[in-house]
Amino acid sequence: MQFCKQLVARSSFIVALSLIAAPVSAQMTDAQIVRLVEAMRQASKPEKPVTGLYSDWQVKPENVTRWSKQCGGKELSPTEFQANAAAARSIVTCVMRDAVKQYARDTNETTAVQRLAAWWMTGDPTKFNARETAPYVQKVVKAYQVTEPGKPTAKTFYDRYMAAGIEAAQRKDQKTARLYFQRALDERPRDQSALQAIRNLTPPVRGSNPNSPITEQPSQR
Numbered sequence: 001m002q003f004c005k006q007l008v009a010r011s012s013f014i015v016a017l018s019l020i021a022a023p024v025s026a027q028m029t030d031a032q033i034v035r036l037v038e039a040m041r042q043a044s045k046p047e048k049p050v051t052g053l054y055s056d057w058q059v060k061p062e063n064v065t066r067w068s069k070q071c072g073g074k075e076l077s078p079t080e081f082q083a084n085a086a087a088a089r090s091i092v093t094c095v096m097r098d099a100v101k102q103y104a105r106d107t108n109e110t111t112a113v114q115r116l117a118a119w120w121m122t123g124d125p126t127k128f129n130a131r132e133t134a135p136y137v138q139k140v141v142k143a144y145q146v147t148e149p150g151k152p153t154a155k156t157f158y159d160r161y162m163a164a165g166i167e168a169a170q171r172k173d174q175k176t177a178r179l180y181f182q183r184a185l186d187e188r189p190r191d192q193s194a195l196q197a198i199r200n201l202t203p204p205v206r207g208s209n210p211n212s213p214i215t216e217q218p219s220q221r
Helices: 030-044 061-072 078-083 085-103 109-122 134-146 157-170 174-187 192-200
Strands: none
Touching (some): 030 134, 061 078, 061 085, 078 085, 085 109, 109 134, 157 174, 157 192, 174 192
16 A cells, blocks of 8 residues: 555645754644654555655655755755655654644644644545545554653564564574564664674575565564
8 A cells, every 4th residue: 555645736835844843833742743753654664665655654756856855955866765764754754844734733632643644645634534544544643642651662663573583583484584683674774683683593595585575564462
């Protein structure tokens, strides 16, 4: 499913956007927007690469070039956007600050998250209960609520991938273990624990692809 079907032609979408942190509305602070952006990443990230969409947030190429120039002053190519997770996060955060001003005023926090998630997927903030939009919106809301201050933090994707990899290694299922450890490494590039776990496995069979994406999520525990 292609999660991010943002409107391409929205000339008045972003005006004087800034990466400087500041409260943007009575409903959502910058800290809340940061949580929202991470929730969107978790809900949008596909199990398999989707042709034509870029980064964990699944952004269309025409939006990458437009938003990167408007938010950071420098136009990034889709490939550059895909390769730079920090830049992608900053740009998406910048975009969502402006979206909050337009679509999430005078409403409660949960409704604001629902409207913004619907807008991110379809370009229409009112479609958060629509049949084709609701599953994604619910994922965003759930991920957002998990990170609410004062609530126990659930296991991250990294934690679940590492646990699933260790479990597979204990079963001597080297191929599955390698795939899960690689996905953990995708979540945290250059993570020493994931790198060491991969090194501890026996070398892959010649001709196999240790970097192939897995097709299932590890079970949540």
